[in-house]
Amino acid sequence: MDIRFSYLNYLAPDAKALEADLSRRAEAGWALQWLIAGLACFRRTDRRDLRYCVELKPRPSEEEEGYLTLCADAGWELAEETSVFRIFASRPGTCPAPLQTDAALDFQENWRTVLREARANALYLPMVFLIDLLFSLLFARSVVHWWEIFLDPVYLLFIPLLLLILAWDLGYFLWLGRFRRRCREAVERGHGLPLPSRRAARGRRFASAACGLAMAACLLLAFLPPFLPSGRINAVEHPGDQYPLVRAEDLGLPSSRDSGYLLWEGSSLLRHGEALTYSGDHLVRSVYYACRWERLARAVCASLVEEEGDGDALHFHDPVSLSPVDLGFDESWLYDGGDWQSLLLREGTVVASVEGPADLTDPAVLAVLRQRLGL
Numbered sequence: 001m002d003i004r005f006s007y008l009n010y011l012a013p014d015a016k017a018l019e020a021d022l023s024r025r026a027e028a029g030w031a032l033q034w035l036i037a038g039l040a041c042f043r044r045t046d047r048r049d050l051r052y053c054v055e056l057k058p059r060p061s062e063e064e065e066g067y068l069t070l071c072a073d074a075g076w077e078l079a080e081e082t083s084v085f086r087i088f089a090s091r092p093g094t095c096p097a098p099l100q101t102d103a104a105l106d107f108q109e110n111w112r113t114v115l116r117e118a119r120a121n122a123l124y125l126p127m128v129f130l131i132d133l134l135f136s137l138l139f140a141r142s143v144v145h146w147w148e149i150f151l152d153p154v155y156l157l158f159i160p161l162l163l164l165i166l167a168w169d170l171g172y173f174l175w176l177g178r179f180r181r182r183c184r185e186a187v188e189r190g191h192g193l194p195l196p197s198r199r200a201a202r203g204r205r206f207a208s209a210a211c212g213l214a215m216a217a218c219l220l221l222a223f224l225p226p227f228l229p230s231g232r233i234n235a236v237e238h239p240g241d242q243y244p245l246v247r248a249e250d251l252g253l254p255s256s257r258d259s260g261y262l263l264w265e266g267s268s269l270l271r272h273g274e275a276l277t278y279s280g281d282h283l284v285r286s287v288y289y290a291c292r293w294e295r296l297a298r299a300v301c302a303s304l305v306e307e308e309g310d311g312d313a314l315h316f317h318d319p320v321s322l323s324p325v326d327l328g329f330d331e332s333w334l335y336d337g338g339d340w341q342s343l344l345l346r347e348g349t350v351v352a353s354v355e356g357p358a359d360l361t362d363p364a365v366l367a368v369l370r371q372r373l374g375l
Contacts, residue, residue, distance in 0.1 A: 002044040004030060009038025009205050012056060012084050012114050013179055016193070017201035019054035022087070026050040032087065035080045038209070053088040053099050056110045057081065071099060104187040111193065115180045122173040126166050143307040147299055150270035150292075158221045161214040168211045172204070233264040244352075244374045245275035246286035251358040251365060253279035270296065276316075284356035285316055288373065291349040298331075300351045304344055305333055317342070317355070327366060329375075334360065347375045 006025075010018040022032060030042040031050055053076060058064070068078060071088060075096030079089035090096050100106045136144070149155045182194050243264060248255040261276040273288040287304075291297040309319050322333035322344060332345040343360040344353045352373050354360060360369070369375075 003033075004042045006040045006042065007038055007205075007209070008035060008040040009209055010085075010201060011204055011208060012118055013176065014196050014201040014204060015054045015056055015085055017196045017198060018085065018087075019052055020195070020198065022052035022054065026052060032079055032089070035082055035087070038205075047092060049090065049092065049095070051090040051096075052079070053090075053096075055086045055088070055099065056114050057084055057086045058110060074099070103192045104190075107183055107187045107193065111183055112180070115176055115183070119173055119176045119180075122169045122176060124169075126169050126173075129162075129166060143303050143310050145300075145303050145307075147270065147296060147303070150296070151266050151272055153267045154221050156267055156269070158218055161218050161221075164214050165211050165218070168207055172208075175204075233262060236261055243273055243275065244288050244290075244372060245273050246284065246352075246354045246356075246369060246372050247275060248277040248279040248282070248284040248356070250368050250372055251284060251356055253282065253284065253356070253358065255279050266290075268292065279357070282357045283316060284358075285354070287353040289351040291351065294349050297346055297349045297351050301331060301344065301346045304351070304353065308335070308342065308344070325361070327361060343369075347373075350375060 008018060008021065010021075025032075025042060026045075026047075029045055029047075031045040031047065032052070033041040033043050035041075071078070072091075075091050075094035076088040076099060077091050078086065080087040088099065149159060179194070179196075186192065186194055243262070245262075247260075255277055260278065261274075263272070263274040266272045269292040271288075271290040273286075275286045277284045277286075289297070289300050291300060305322050308315075308322050317340075320335040320337070320342060322335050322342065325332050325334040327334075327343075327345070329345040329347045332343065334344075335342040340355070340357050341360045342353070342355040345351070350373065352369075354369060358365060360366070
């Protein structure tokens with residue numbers, strides 16, 4: 001076959017690694033036809049004197065046409081141009097000299113600027129993420145339930161992908177700093193610019209491609225409708241017996257069977273349920289969390305206790321102060337408003353909250369709560 005394709009999405013600092021790669025292929029009888037978005041097309045050639053020279057693409061200037069003419073006079077013709085590189089191929093029957101003979105001048109006019117811009121670009125996403133996170137924490141109007149990320153299966157995919165991208169950007173930023181110092185030290189000693197190793201350059205281009213795919217996946221997860229089955233229920237209906245939620249009739253209250261609300265959602269790491277049932281003018285609210293780890297259950301408890309006293313949080317009641325109480329659970333807190341009580345409890349990895357016009361410390365009521373919550 002006279003045509004071959006290859007993935008050559010080299011990063012800007014690896015320009016000379018791309019040059020060495022193209023020259024190796026030329027020695028094996030393959031000439032570059034085109035290079036688009038990292039995908040390169042080669043054709044079989046009989047030339048044995050074909051060589052390549054790769055430069056960083058300079059900013060547009062009025063001297064560019066004259067420079068290309070000088071390159072042609074020196075035996076180099078422009079073979080391909082991308083957004084990052086300018087690739088020259090040797091003209092048949094010539095033995096052209098290197099285009100860049102002054103490493104110090106090349107570093108001052110090209111490499112220093114490109115490396116500085118590459119470092120700024122590598123730091124852009126981590127800085128945006130950090131600033132957004134700080135603003136979210138500093139200006140949050142209510143308690144931040146960070147553990148809610150475990151409720152959505154989409155987020156369980158989104159977060160590892162985002163962490164992969166951030167890790168690559170930070171690692172690339174640090175590497176660019178070291179590479180820039182190496183270049184500066186080399187030209188100060190009168191040496192040529194350092195040539196990245198073939199293996200390292202290949203690793204960087206494949207890591208960059210993987211992060212590009214991860215970014216595309218994040219965009220799809222963020223803007224497309226969820227495609228993972230979550231078993232989420234969000235409906236105005238009376239909660240049935242199949243959910244571990246407490247209803248008005250469980251507390252010995254007459255219930256309105258035609259009114260209520262049920263929410264059931266979550267993932268394998270955290271399940272969440274919520275039910276509202278009415279008994280006349282009274283409301284019974286039940287919240288349930290099933291956590292994968294006890295440490296997560298403790299974190300859920302801590303933030304729910306704090307939220308009960310937060311005036312900016314969304315409540316079905318005025319902010320209250322929960323007090324620790326011993327009711328036979330691993331942990332429990334109670335607010336007693338006389339004709340209305342709020343109980344928050346943790347038993348192992350299960351966290352539950354019940355609010356309503358009932359005595360939630362009554363042993364008979366507690367036995368019903370344990371049965372309904374599956375404790």
